[in-house]
Amino acid sequence: MSxxxxxxxxxxxxxxxxxALKTKKTVVPDVVALKPTDFKGLMxxxxxxxxxxxxxxxxxxxxxxxxxILLTSPVSGTVAEIVRGEKRKLLEIRIKTDEKQxxxxxxxxxxxxxxxxxxxxxxxxxxxxxTLVQRPYGILADPAMKPxxxxxxxxxxxPLAADTDFTLADGFQYVQTGVDALAKLTDGGVHLSxxxxxxxxxxxxxxxxxxxxxxxxxHPAGNVGIQISHISPIKKGETVWTISPMFxxxxxxxxxxxxxxxxxxxxxxxxxxxxxxxxxxxPGIPMKDISEFYDNSAKxxxxxxxxxxxxxxxxxxxxxxxxxxxxTLINEGNHTExxxxxxxxxxxxxxxxxxxxxxxxxxxxxxxxxxxxxxPRAFVMSDVYGKVLPMDIxxxxxxxxxxxxDIDKMEEYGIYEVLPEDLxxxxxxxxxxxxxxxxxxxxIDLMLKEMx
Amino acid sequence: MEKKNYGWLNSTVEAFESFLRVPAxxxxxxxxxxxxxxxxxxxxxxxxxxxxxxxxxxxxTGYQHSLxxxxxxxxxxxxxxxxxxxxxxxxxxxxxxxAIEFASAQIRNEEVNEGYLVSGMLIPLIVPIDTPxxxxxxxxAFAVIFGKEVFGGTGMNIWNPALLTRxxxxxxxxxxxxxxxxxxxxxxxxxxxxxxxxxxxxSFATEGLDAxxxxxxxxxxxxxxxxxxxxxxSVGETSVIAILIGAVILLWTGVASWKIMISSVAGALFVxxxxxxxxxxxxxxxxxLVMGGFAFGTVFMATDPVTSxxxxxxxxxxxxxxxxxxxxxxxxxxxxxxxxxLSILLMNTFAPLIDHCVVSRAISRRAKKVKVA
Numbered sequence: 018m019s020x021x022x023x024x025x026x027x028x029x030x031x032x033x034x035x036x037a038l039k040t041k042k043t044v045v046p047d048v049v050a051l052k053p054t055d056f057k058g059l060m061x062x063x064x065x066x067x068x069x070x071x072x073x074x075x076x077x078x079x080x081x082x083x084x085x086i087l088l089t090s091p092v093s094g095t096v097a098e099i100v101r102g103e104k105r106k107l108l109e110i111r112i113k114t115d116e117k118q119x120x121x122x123x124x125x126x127x128x129x130x131x132x133x134x135x136x137x138x139x140x141x142x143x144x145x146x147x148t149l150v151q152r153p154y155g156i157l158a159d160p161a162m163k164p165x166x167x168x169x170x171x172x173x174x175x176p177l178a179a180d181t182d183f184t185l186a187d188g189f190q191y192v193q194t195g196v197d198a199l200a201k202l203t204d205g206g207v208h209l210s211x212x213x214x215x216x217x218x219x220x221x222x223x224x225x226x227x228x229x230x231x232x233x234x235x236h237p238a239g240n241v242g243i244q245i246s247h248i249s250p251i252k253k254g255e256t257v258w259t260i261s262p263m264f265x266x267x268x269x270x271x272x273x274x275x276x277x278x279x280x281x282x283x284x285x286x287x288x289x290x291x292x293x294x295x296x297x298x299x300p301g302i303p304m305k306d307i308s309e310f311y312d313n314s315a316k317x318x319x320x321x322x323x324x325x326x327x328x329x330x331x332x333x334x335x336x337x338x339x340x341x342x343x344x345t346l347i348n349e350g351n352h353t354e355x356x357x358x359x360x361x362x363x364x365x366x367x368x369x370x371x372x373x374x375x376x377x378x379x380x381x382x383x384x385x386x387x388x389x390x391x392x393p394r395a396f397v398m399s400d401v402y403g404k405v406l407p408m409d410i411x412x413x414x415x416x417x418x419x420x421x422x423d424i425d426k427m428e429e430y431g432i433y434e435v436l437p438e439d440l441x442x443x444x445x446x447x448x449x450x451x452x453x454x455x456x457x458x459x460x461i462d463l464m465l466k467e468m469x
Numbered sequence: 470m471e472k473k474n475y476g477w478l479n480s481t482v483e484a485f486e487s488f489l490r491v492p493a494x495x496x497x498x499x500x501x502x503x504x505x506x507x508x509x510x511x512x513x514x515x516x517x518x519x520x521x522x523x524x525x526x527x528x529x530t531g532y533q534h535s536l537x538x539x540x541x542x543x544x545x546x547x548x549x550x551x552x553x554x555x556x557x558x559x560x561x562x563x564x565x566x567x568a569i570e571f572a573s574a575q576i577r578n579e580e581v582n583e584g585y586l587v588s589g590m591l592i593p594l595i596v597p598i599d600t601p602x603x604x605x606x607x608x609x610a611f612a613v614i615f616g617k618e619v620f621g622g623t624g625m626n627i628w629n630p631a632l633l634t635r636x637x638x639x640x641x642x643x644x645x646x647x648x649x650x651x652x653x654x655x656x657x658x659x660x661x662x663x664x665x666x667x668x669x670x671x672s673f674a675t676e677g678l679d680a681x682x683x684x685x686x687x688x689x690x691x692x693x694x695x696x697x698x699x700x701x702x703s704v705g706e707t708s709v710i711a712i713l714i715g716a717v718i719l720l721w722t723g724v725a726s727w728k729i730m731i732s733s734v735a736g737a738l739f740v741x742x743x744x745x746x747x748x749x750x751x752x753x754x755x756x757x758l759v760m761g762g763f764a765f766g767t768v769f770m771a772t773d774p775v776t777s778x779x780x781x782x783x784x785x786x787x788x789x790x791x792x793x794x795x796x797x798x799x800x801x802x803x804x805x806x807x808x809x810x811l812s813i814l815l816m817n818t819f820a821p822l823i824d825h826c827v828v829s830r831a832i833s834r835r836a837k838k839v840k841v842a
Contacts, residue, residue, distance in 0.1 A: 326502075358510045370723065371721060388494065395622065395623060395625055430828075442500075444503075447503075453499065
């Protein structure tokens with residue numbers, strides 16, 4: 018394609034455990050957990066008590082700043098437990114499911130006949146408003162705002178990520194409905210990015226009412242933040258929204274059937290996963306429901322909701338996150354390696370650096386674990402980071418500005434354009450083992466505080 | 470695994486433990502998997518790249534000695550003589566430098582940084598062979614404390630610590646650092662045979678090409694002699710062949726920047742060409758690449774990732790100016806025969822400024838682009 022944006026920089030981490038393209042089971046959880054911490058910027062005001070009956074679509078909590086934004090239950094059942102952490106911070110709302118699977122009926126509607134306000138209202142009421150992510154900062158979308166544009170990445174290049182062509186194959190008509198609804202919320206149009214290798218075979222290229230862009234390259238080419246920076250970089254004062262394609266289907270289902278349906282195909286992946294494959298699930302399912310995928314008798318598996326670069330470690334007792342369509346199971350690397358860094362050959366460890374010999378086996382997949390492979394140091398190398406970040410910014414300068422809490426410099430160096438996940442690869446390759454995503458996240462928090 | 474606490478010795482114990490084996494630390498935040506490379510690996514590659522220059526330097530020390538005193542020595546005898554001369558320099562460099570590194574790490578309660586493994590390897594290679602050990606110890610202490618630790622350790626320093634050591638020696642003890650007596654190892658009571666000189670090619674080069682060709686000394690001074698390194702000089706700087714082996718290792722592994730190396734050579738050739746064109750010297754420009762510390766500085770010192778320019782565009786500018794300034798000092802400053810140390814230290818100082826200009830330009834260019842879009 019002529020307008021293909023080819024990203025030369027990036028890295029496909031060769032980790033083993035990609036999910037086979039088949040649905041192994043449909044998880045029917047007996048309890049699901051909603052985690053307000055999944056939504057950056059959400060200040061929860063709880064609307065239920067333990068013991069309350071809820072159905073799919075019933076409001077569980079509202080945001081304090083935007084009271085119209087609701088988080089709703091994905092299942093029907095009873096509120097079983099409300100888990101709080103330090104300073105009574107709301108961590109989880111656990112809902113015991115019943116077998117009735119009732120849903121609130123929001124009423125099926127024809128999207129073409131709805132106004133912008135009606136679409137907003139439907140999304141807010143059903144809880145699907147929370148699927149929109151507002152940039153800069155990756156926070157809740159402000160319902161009073163009209164974004165410059167809405168961006169969707171139709172593909173995910175993260176390690177072992179779910180294949181959206183497969184996960185959404187059953188409901189493509191819903192995706193189109195979702196796009197039509199969102200198109201009414203912005204004047205800048207809905208921008209859909211396709212992957213060059215699959216852009217003609219993927220059903221996404223048939224989606225109408227969008228401005229399509231084609232990208233090629235390794236991770237993070239599939240990150241919507243990277244794509245935005247190539248399509249139309251975010252300036253100071255501008256706002257854009259992004260949404261994951263699986264939620265387009267959920268929005269489409271809401272308007273077509275009148276019901277909230279957050280079920281999705283989730284890829285169970287990772288070196289510690291047995292016969293990795295997909296499952297049919299709703300957000301908030303407990304990890305014990307996928308017990309046939311792992312053997313944690315040695316208690317050495319890390320359960321990640323999301324991918325290995327930017328997912329959350331949730332533990333064996335944890336619950337799938339709201340935005341996750343992937344679970345990664347990976348062994349903890351809490352063992353020493355004699356003379357590790359000094360060995361000429363270290364065949365079990367992958368490195369992008371030519372100081373090792375991984376480049377000799379480009380096809381090899383590695384059983385990676387969570388070992389840090391070193392200790393934290395100050396920045397020393399200068400050219401390793403830019404090689405995995407296809408953006409027109411200076412990553413080390415941005416990170417240092419965040420460390421120094423220098424707001425002006427953070428602005429200059431592009432804090433508006435990035436989320437931590439966009440710099441995840443910089444963190445991966447960093448020989449100084451600096452937690453770059455955490456630094457960026459703290460920088461964003463500072464911006465939110467100071468610019469509010 | 471539980472971390473044991475060794476009280477005030479924490480940093481030291483950790484350093485030795487993590488030197489022997491990769492620690493059991495797991496990722497706590499951010500990316501759950503990390504690349505296998507760490508600074509230990511990178512630093513050891515640099516040390517490895519320095520080994521050919523160090524070994525050659527040891528042999529050359531003995532070789533030059535045997536030429537100067539008229540001894541007829543075999544290869545191993547020459548190497549052994551040089552080895553015994555260089556070894557004390559290494560002992561002093563590492564013991565003094567690492568002791569300060571360990572102490573500083575403990576004061577800051579951080580892990581000991583690997584940076585000094587490279588600095589310690591470099592220092593004996595860029596000093597005259599007969600540098601008194603106590604002076605070397607003072608210089609190393611000065612460079613590590615005031616060149617690095619006061620800024621916060623490896624990664625925070627402005628100047629290359631190894632070059633700072635040399636600069637300290639150069640300005641504080643000039644009698645030990647220049648003149649033709651310093652570059653050849655002599656034991657007490659030994660003296661040069663008739664017609665022999667310890668002067669380096671650079672000091673002849675200040676008098677022109679004829680002086681180099683007709684020096685009539687014990688060693689040859691043709692391009693190939695200097696390329697092979699059969700001339701007196703600082704321990705590791707003479708052999709361009711040994712340095713190029715190191716350069717190949719550094720470039721292949723991507724540890725050092727090829728941009729800096731290429732642009733430094735370009736800068737040197739450019740000024741060397743101007744020098745011959747305007748009649749400042751009749752030494753061909755390409756001679757400048759094999760004389761003195763130019764090759765060693767370009768490959769191992771100018772490319773120090775911490776003290777060089779950080780931006781890719783800045784590296785071109787920085788490298789070019791390092792090479793150019795070095796030859797400017799050689800050709801147009803009668804005071805100093807060699808300019809590599811001064812030019813790298815000066816460019817270390819200006820590297821942040823170069824980066825600042827490059828980054829500012831990139832940002833304003835981007836701001837304009839965004840406005841148009």
